[in-house]
Amino acid sequence: MTQTTTHRPSGRAGGAVVPVLAFAGIVVAVMQTLLVPVIKDLPRLLDTSPADATWVLTSTLLSGAVATPIMGRLGDLYGKRRMLVASLAVMVVGALVSASTSDLIPMITGRTLQGVAMGAIPLGIGLMRDMLPRERLGSAMALMSSSIGVGGGLALPAAALVAQNADWHALYLGAAGLGVLAIVLTLAVVPESPVRAEGTFDLPGALGLTAGLLLFLLPVSKGGDWGWSSGTTLGLFGAAAVVLLLWGLMELRVAAPLVDLRTTARREVLLTNLASIMVGVSFFVVSLVLPQLLQLPAGHGLGQSMVVAGLCVAPLGVTMMFTAPLYARLSTRYGPKSTLILGLLIIAAGYAGGLGLMDAVWQTVVTSVVLGAGIGLAYSSLPALIIGAVPASETGAANGLNTLMRSIGTSVSSAVIGMVLANTADTVGGVDIPTPHGFRVSFLIATAAVAVGLLLALFLPGRSEQRPRLRASSEEDANLARAQTALRAPLRAAGAPPVRDTAGAPPVRAEAHRETGT
Numbered sequence: 001m002t003q004t005t006t007h008r009p010s011g012r013a014g015g016a017v018v019p020v021l022a023f024a025g026i027v028v029a030v031m032q033t034l035l036v037p038v039i040k041d042l043p044r045l046l047d048t049s050p051a052d053a054t055w056v057l058t059s060t061l062l063s064g065a066v067a068t069p070i071m072g073r074l075g076d077l078y079g080k081r082r083m084l085v086a087s088l089a090v091m092v093v094g095a096l097v098s099a100s101t102s103d104l105i106p107m108i109t110g111r112t113l114q115g116v117a118m119g120a121i122p123l124g125i126g127l128m129r130d131m132l133p134r135e136r137l138g139s140a141m142a143l144m145s146s147s148i149g150v151g152g153g154l155a156l157p158a159a160a161l162v163a164q165n166a167d168w169h170a171l172y173l174g175a176a177g178l179g180v181l182a183i184v185l186t187l188a189v190v191p192e193s194p195v196r197a198e199g200t201f202d203l204p205g206a207l208g209l210t211a212g213l214l215l216f217l218l219p220v221s222k223g224g225d226w227g228w229s230s231g232t233t234l235g236l237f238g239a240a241a242v243v244l245l246l247w248g249l250m251e252l253r254v255a256a257p258l259v260d261l262r263t264t265a266r267r268e269v270l271l272t273n274l275a276s277i278m279v280g281v282s283f284f285v286v287s288l289v290l291p292q293l294l295q296l297p298a299g300h301g302l303g304q305s306m307v308v309a310g311l312c313v314a315p316l317g318v319t320m321m322f323t324a325p326l327y328a329r330l331s332t333r334y335g336p337k338s339t340l341i342l343g344l345l346i347i348a349a350g351y352a353g354g355l356g357l358m359d360a361v362w363q364t365v366v367t368s369v370v371l372g373a374g375i376g377l378a379y380s381s382l383p384a385l386i387i388g389a390v391p392a393s394e395t396g397a398a399n400g401l402n403t404l405m406r407s408i409g410t411s412v413s414s415a416v417i418g419m420v421l422a423n424t425a426d427t428v429g430g431v432d433i434p435t436p437h438g439f440r441v442s443f444l445i446a447t448a449a450v451a452v453g454l455l456l457a458l459f460l461p462g463r464s465e466q467r468p469r470l471r472a473s474s475e476e477d478a479n480l481a482r483a484q485t486a487l488r489a490p491l492r493a494a495g496a497p498p499v500r501d502t503a504g505a506p507p508v509r510a511e512a513h514r515e516t517g518t
Helices: 015-032 035-044 054-077 080-099 104-131 135-164 172-188 203-226 233-254 267-295 307-332 336-353 362-387 394-423 437-458 476-493
Strands: 425-426 431-434
Touching: 015 080, 015 104, 015 135, 015 172, 035 135, 035 203, 054 080, 054 104, 054 394, 080 104, 080 172, 080 431, 104 135, 104 172, 104 362, 104 394, 135 362, 135 431, 172 425, 203 233, 203 394, 267 307, 267 336, 267 394, 267 437, 307 336, 307 362, 336 362, 336 437, 362 394, 362 476, 394 437, 394 476
Parallel strands: none
Antiparallel strands: 425 431
């Protein structure tokens, strides 16, 4: 797969591109935490049972997991900006659907459409790689990668304020407005990438991956309601294993697969994706624990209002945002592997310290800041590690798969922590209330996940092990393609064997790959 266009946008890729793409990522992330302030009230608001109300959250998770690698591949084939705008447009439609209803099924439909926007994160990272000069790329990708946490952290206090002072449907109207603004800014500021992958869209591969992910994530999300040892849960896990295995065998036989499993199996890609799952687990634990700890009444929590709880958790996202320039400097000097390891060590320190910092509001703020710094560095390192190991024409799909791994981590985290908090809860007046003991066990689980991620990161290839892979500019690719075409014509006329096409080889360029540091 190679680039097929003949120019590279330089003049149009101005200073506003990065903040606009980061804003789009933040808008997408807002959808993930939009309902946190009203989660406990959803059964009443939708006139349904608690078990059915959870589908409002689960539907967004499932559609986001499915859409992320698919939108990434479509972006590689047909244009990353085009697919970014499309994903945001689907999100806006979904938000408007949810804003107009209080019935369960239409609400789930709207939330499912909103999840499609998760593909905007890898598409934004891919656009940055294709357009930005080397000196700007590190901090830009770091900000885009961290936008998931930034948007989630900043949305909590804003959503809580709206939920307390207005009709809860206003949350969706606000999200739709932000989505429209992101689309307008993207069309006005962000040029389309000239980089394209060759081939066609792998529809059977997309259907197979969709089926496998749904079969896996459904029991992960609903296992607590169904019972982890129930026939339904175990049967779906077994079916997921079979479907994903068959899907993988099929993808290995396809000329232009949805996910290039051979590339994915490379040590740097495989270990980065596995470490991403652990980072996703660690990020979601703090998002689940601290808001509950802050809002629960004295004896179980700190007795704060919904808005105060959101403000105390907001430093998590703010700190992640401000780690982007720090990451760029550290990564330039030491490499993304070292920065990932440093981020994981800070996360571990944050959770270990957080075990003893649950007795006052200011202590939760300290925990949020420390964890925000660590998660920000870790998230920022992931796209650089992926981009350093895949051809430019596979950037969208590869980062889409990496974002999917983070989503799987958050899904597993939600299921495990939910089970822990339920099993350690006190029953007061017929209501189960989480306890400080459950919160501390949750922090220990997060620390264990970080330890696994750290072990995986240690086995990533360092700079001395990385071979500088050379990459072609679009002009050089075009010149090479024209030369090959001109050469083939007389050879074919003379009956000579065809010249081997270099489209399947990684593009080359006179300057070393930007992530190798050479």
